[in-house]
Amino acid sequence: AVRVFPRPVAGPLRPVVHPPTVRYNSKVRLGRGFTLEELKAAGVSKHVALSIGIAVDHRRTNKSDKSFKANVQRLKEYKSKLVLFPRDAKKPKASEATAEEQAKVAQITGDVLPIKERVNKLETVKLSTIDAKASAYTTLRKARSDARLVGIRKKRAEEKKNAPGAAK
DSSP, rough: TTTTTTTTHHHHBOOOOOSSSOOOTTEEEEOBBOOHHHHHTTTHHHHHHHHBOOOOOOOOOOOOHHHHHHHHHHHHHOOOOOOOSSSTTSSTTTTTHHHHHHHHHOOOSSSSSOOOOOOOOOOOOOOSSSOOOOOHHHHHHHHHHHHHHHHHHHHHHHHHSSGGGGGG
């Protein structure tokens, strides 16, 4: 820990990804690195990301907008908490920490931004609110047949309207 100070002990920041295969894809885990698109959306270049403790994986692609936004948010949160030590203590840049901020810094010993466990809430409905007479099968069957016959019914209505006997 002393050797890598002030960097986090657990290594660089990693993205939250869904594992492959049906067995595990409902869960989330830490991935290898952020995609170049995620870094661009968060406003971090590839080389800067590597220098400030963000893992980058140029081969990974984004397949879902939801996880893309979650990882961009993760990067932005990391950037907001990040304290950059100046390379030259005599001439610190605007984005780098002052001497007072550097004195307050504590090293992170655990995971960098650990994954928050999601709690799935079940919605409970009272049985009295459900219509016992209606059948779910019948309702779905009717909706399916209505969707299938919409063109034919429209055509028949047009024919009936334009028929010579309907001019009354």
